[in-house]
Amino acid sequence: MSPRFQILRRREDYFRHFSALDIGTEVIKVLTVRREGTEGVILGVGRERHKEGAMSAGAIANTDAVIDACNRALESAEDMAGVVPGQTVVGIGGELIKGFASAVSYPRERPDVKVREQELRSLLQLVQKRALREAQQLLDLERAYGDLEAQLIHSSVTSVKMDGYPVISPIGFRGRNLEVTVFNTFAPRHQVEQLESLLRELDLELLSAVSESYALARACAGEDQWEQGAIYVDIGGGSTEVALLRGGGIEGTRLFNLGGRAVTRRLAAAMGVSMDEAEARKLRHSEGLLSPQMEAQVSSAVAIDVDVLLQGLALCLREMARGESLPATVYVCGGGSMLPELMAEMKAGEWAEGLPFTRQPYVRQLMPDDVGGLTDITGQLHSPQDVAPMALGNHALGGQEQGDAVDHVMQGVLSQLKGARR
Numbered sequence: 001m002s003p004r005f006q007i008l009r010r011r012e013d014y015f016r017h018f019s020a021l022d023i024g025t026e027v028i029k030v031l032t033v034r035r036e037g038t039e040g041v042i043l044g045v046g047r048e049r050h051k052e053g054a055m056s057a058g059a060i061a062n063t064d065a066v067i068d069a070c071n072r073a074l075e076s077a078e079d080m081a082g083v084v085p086g087q088t089v090v091g092i093g094g095e096l097i098k099g100f101a102s103a104v105s106y107p108r109e110r111p112d113v114k115v116r117e118q119e120l121r122s123l124l125q126l127v128q129k130r131a132l133r134e135a136q137q138l139l140d141l142e143r144a145y146g147d148l149e150a151q152l153i154h155s156s157v158t159s160v161k162m163d164g165y166p167v168i169s170p171i172g173f174r175g176r177n178l179e180v181t182v183f184n185t186f187a188p189r190h191q192v193e194q195l196e197s198l199l200r201e202l203d204l205e206l207l208s209a210v211s212e213s214y215a216l217a218r219a220c221a222g223e224d225q226w227e228q229g230a231i232y233v234d235i236g237g238g239s240t241e242v243a244l245l246r247g248g249g250i251e252g253t254r255l256f257n258l259g260g261r262a263v264t265r266r267l268a269a270a271m272g273v274s275m276d277e278a279e280a281r282k283l284r285h286s287e288g289l290l291s292p293q294m295e296a297q298v299s300s301a302v303a304i305d306v307d308v309l310l311q312g313l314a315l316c317l318r319e320m321a322r323g324e325s326l327p328a329t330v331y332v333c334g335g336g337s338m339l340p341e342l343m344a345e346m347k348a349g350e351w352a353e354g355l356p357f358t359r360q361p362y363v364r365q366l367m368p369d370d371v372g373g374l375t376d377i378t379g380q381l382h383s384p385q386d387v388a389p390m391a392l393g394n395h396a397l398g399g400q401e402q403g404d405a406v407d408h409v410m411q412g413v414l415s416q417l418k419g420a421r422r
Contacts, residue, residue, distance in 0.1 A: 026237025044081030099253035135186035219394035229327025235336030
């Protein structure tokens with residue numbers, strides 16, 4: 001057996017390494033990461049483009065094709081890193097993914113008595129049961145997809161307050177009103193089962209599955225963003241994901257099926273070329289490498305789809321706002337954000353007219369340096385499209401979760417709910 005496969009036979013090495021698997025609608029991206037205390041070092045990078053029809057609306061449409069592409073991307077990252085991790089964190093996406101925050105305020109009958117673990121456990125159980133009902137109601141509205149059963153894929157306590165004051169853990173505190181906010185991500189059960197089957201075929205142990213837009217917001221938000229709020233937009237090939245950070249926590253995530261692939265399709269039709277050639281011209285256009293004549297032709301075609309995509313973003317944000325003010329800082333990443341027309345239009349701000357922004361939105365493109373907790377030693381990560389897989393790596397490292405005591409109680413609640421479901 002080669003040294004490449006021997007290195008992770010030791011238990012400590014196995015848990016020290018993991019893969020971040022970003023199954024995008026156009027490209028699979030893989031990072032091989034080694035834990036270094038609370039941070040991580042990126043040792044390898046792999047990328048593989050999907051075959052036509054492998055993905056649909058952000059979800060897997062052809063399992064065999066996706067498995068094949070994942071294997072190639074994983075092997076590329078592992079060969080570069082010189083290690084083969086057995087664990088992985090996976091980003092899960094699709095228009096049926098429902099991510100939202102749920103808060104419960106609990107007036108305590110005996111405010112002079114210290115909060116105990118059982119009291120916190122009961123409150124978290126109440127939050128989770130309410131969230132599951134809400135997620136099921138949302139999926140029931142997707143009648144075009146038939147009957148769907150909601151399944152929890154990720155849960156995080158994002159805020160705990162005692163009498164209005166934030167605390168890391170309420171256990172041991174006295175007070176009259178205990179408030180807990182939990183962000184949950186739900187997916188249709190069949191999509192979760194499909195993902196589990198995929199990982200079995202890839203011989204990978206699931207470390208965590210998480211909404212990519214949620215991971216993006218947590219990985220890139222600094223103190224100012226947590227305090228003032230922000231909007232995170234990841235424009236991929238076939239879809240755009242949005243996360244709203246407001247009121248000190250991630251309030252919701254959404255996805256709509258518009259992305260860079262629509263631009264490629266229009267270019268192919270307008271210029272009479274194949275999809276592959278249209279994609280190549282789009283990328284050269286993003287880098288400013290086309291001749292002036294072709295540049296004008298491409299830019300004219302791109303502008304139409306940029307306008308449509310921004311209309312979709314405006315509709316998405318209007319629904320997420322729920323009649324309240326939106327934070328006026330917008331961060332954008334993903335391959336679609338590399339189109340100069342898109343960033344120019346977003347910064348101009350006409351797309352935001354009529355939305356409840358507190359002021360004219362400030363728009364900035366995210367880069368790999370914006371992701372905390374990770375160091376890239378490969379030299380391969382330098383683009384806005386590399387931000388999302390890095391955010392998954394950040395999530396696997398632990399991100400900015402609540403304190404250990406609250407997390408311990410939440411894990412017990414989740415285990416109990418999972419057992420009850422069975």
